[in-house]
Amino acid sequence: MPSESRSVDGTRAEPGWALLFAAWLLTAVAAAGSLFFSYVMGFAPCVLCWYQRICLFPLVLILARGLFPLDRSVVKYALPLTVVGWLFAGYHNLIYFRFVPESLSPCAQGVSCSEEYVKLLGFLSIPMMSWLAFTITALLLVLVQRRPSS
Amino acid sequence: MKRALFVATSLVLVGGFFFAAQQFRENRTEALGFLSQEQAQTFVRPHSPRYGPSDAKVFLVEFTDPACETCAAFGPILKKLMEPHADKIQLVIRYAPFHEGAVDVVRLLEAARMQGKYWETLDLVYRSQSAWTEHHRVQAGNLWQILSQHGDLDMELLSQDVDDPAIRDIIEQDMADVQTLGVRKTPGIFVNGRPLEPFGVERLQQLIEEEVAASY
Numbered sequence: 001m002p003s004e005s006r007s008v009d010g011t012r013a014e015p016g017w018a019l020l021f022a023a024w025l026l027t028a029v030a031a032a033g034s035l036f037f038s039y040v041m042g043f044a045p046c047v048l049c050w051y052q053r054i055c056l057f058p059l060v061l062i063l064a065r066g067l068f069p070l071d072r073s074v075v076k077y078a079l080p081l082t083v084v085g086w087l088f089a090g091y092h093n094l095i096y097f098r099f100v101p102e103s104l105s106p107c108a109q110g111v112s113c114s115e116e117y118v119k120l121l122g123f124l125s126i127p128m129m130s131w132l133a134f135t136i137t138a139l140l141l142v143l144v145q146r147r148p149s150s
Numbered sequence: 151m152k153r154a155l156f157v158a159t160s161l162v163l164v165g166g167f168f169f170a171a172q173q174f175r176e177n178r179t180e181a182l183g184f185l186s187q188e189q190a191q192t193f194v195r196p197h198s199p200r201y202g203p204s205d206a207k208v209f210l211v212e213f214t215d216p217a218c219e220t221c222a223a224f225g226p227i228l229k230k231l232m233e234p235h236a237d238k239i240q241l242v243i244r245y246a247p248f249h250e251g252a253v254d255v256v257r258l259l260e261a262a263r264m265q266g267k268y269w270e271t272l273d274l275v276y277r278s279q280s281a282w283t284e285h286h287r288v289q290a291g292n293l294w295q296i297l298s299q300h301g302d303l304d305m306e307l308l309s310q311d312v313d314d315p316a317i318r319d320i321i322e323q324d325m326a327d328v329q330t331l332g333v334r335k336t337p338g339i340f341v342n343g344r345p346l347e348p349f350g351v352e353r354l355q356q357l358i359e360e361e362v363a364a365s366y
Contacts, residue, residue, distance in 0.1 A: 017152065025159060032167045040171040067156060 014070045016147040023078075023140040024063035030133040031060050037117070037126060046113040048092040052130050055085030059137065075145040082141060086134035092127040184209055184342040184365065192327050193343055194242050197320050199268050202232065202240035207365035210358065211242045213328060213338035216256060217249035217288050221337045222276040231355055235362050243272070245324040246336050251288030254312070256321055258293065261311035267303055274301055 034053055037043045045053065059081055066074025094100040095113050119125055124132075184190055184207060193211045194200075210232065214221040232239050247253045255275060262271035274297065282292035298305045311317070331338070331345075339346040341357040342365070 021152075021156070028160070028163055032163055036167065036170065036174075040174050064156070068153065 016072055016144040017067065017070045019140050019144045019147070020063060020067055020070065020072075020074070023137050023144070024060065024067060026133055026137055026140070027056060027059040027063060030130070031057055033129070041117075043117050043126075048088055048095070048113045049126070049130075051088045052085050052092070052134075055081045055088065056130075056133075059085075072144055072147070075141045079138065079141050079145075082134055082138045086131065086138055089127060089131035089134050093131050096125060096127045184361075187343065189343060192330055193244075193340055195244070195320075195323060195327070197316075197323070199243045199263060200240050201243075201269060203237055204240070206238055206240035208235065208239040208358065208361045209242055209340075209342055210239055211244060211340040211343075213244045213246040213324070213331075213333045213336060215246050215248050215252050215336040216259065216272075216275050217247070217252040217279065217283055217286070218336040219279065222279045224337050224339075225273065225276040227351055231351075231358055235358065238362055238366055239358065244327065244338075245321055246328045246333050246338055247321070247325075248336060249283075249286055249288060251290060253321060254290050255288060255293065257312040257317050258297070258308065260317040260320060261308045261314070262297075262301070262303055264311050264314070265303055265307065267301070271297070271301055271303065 031053075034045075034049075034056065038045050059078055062074060062078050062081070066072070066078070091100070092113060113127075117126055120129075190209075194209055210228065212221075212224070212228065214224075216222075228241060232241060245256045247256050259268065259272055259275065262268055275293070278293070278296045278300070281296060282289050294305070297303055297308070328338070331340070335349075339349075339354060341354070342361045344357055344361070346354050346357060
């Protein structure tokens with residue numbers, strides 16, 4: 001990937017900015033939603049939720065930093081976090097849908113990882129929302145990286 | 151331009167968060183009414199048997215001892231007082247088994263509840279009270295006989311369920327709340343947390359009217 005990018009005004013000179021902005025917006029909304037669930041609605045986060053948050057929260061700051069000026073090497077730092085969070089979210093969904101027995105999971109004690117707290121539109125559980133957010137963020141970041149710079 | 155978009159989006163997110171939080175809290179306070187108060191859970195536990203609409207805003211909490219005569223007499227009185235506000239008031243049964251052996255009766259009631267026969271069993275227990283108490287002491291054998299004759303219960307299942315640790319937990323929690331709330335006599339009655347003082351049917355009716363008027 002060429003490291004130089006022309007710093008001309010307008011979106012056209014900065015391909016990928018909109019994609020990176022979308023990724024940032026998504027992580028910001030996800031982080032806000034996660035905080036809403038725990039601090040406003042009072043759900044206690046389970047262990048797996050914490051691991052996903054550890055990956056999610058820094059993304060909000062890191063991606064924002066990459067926007068001004070557009071620095072597409074931000075993907076290099078953001079993608080590992082996204083992938084790790086995505087793996088935790090995937091594992092969480094396996095437990096949630098009982099593909100993996102909860103007794104073998106690290107969260108058998110304390111808050112249950114398979115407890116259903118919310119279900120939006122009939123299928124969106126919290127682990128599912130997390131998985132979707134990480135998936136889309138990862139896709140967006142890959143697109144940002146692949147975008148030709150001129 | 152991009153900076154402006156970023157800043158505006160951030161502000162919308164932060165503002166939206168606090169607005170949504172505010173809305174959520176207000177909705178919940180309104181939906182729960184009395185239950186949103188900090189102390190409310192000492193009066194109404196999730197495990198407690200409840201009679202009446204789930205969206206009621208007035209909670210008539212009765213700490214009862216199944217072996218207490220006044221509690222038995224109050225059974226039908228409470229229902230009658232609730233009748234005019236049937237859609238606004240919920241009866242919550244808590245246990246204060248002060249009489250000797252009364253804990254066993256509570257176990258029976260909770261075991262009957264597992265069979266979905268709580269309220270009719272409570273009714274039967276109250277009505278037949280004089281037949282299974284002697285000098286204020288519970289004669290559990292008599293009660294078993296009455297329940298097997300008049301109750302519509304699976305007695306074998308009942309005898310297993312009375313030892314369920316979940317029932318023990320309920321009784322322990324209720325007794326802890328009895329201490330916290332200073333319930334020394336039964337029935338210990340609270341309407342939305344306000345104790346029935348001085349004790350009496352008329353005063354209870356007045357409390358109910360006041361709380362219905364305040365909550366609706």
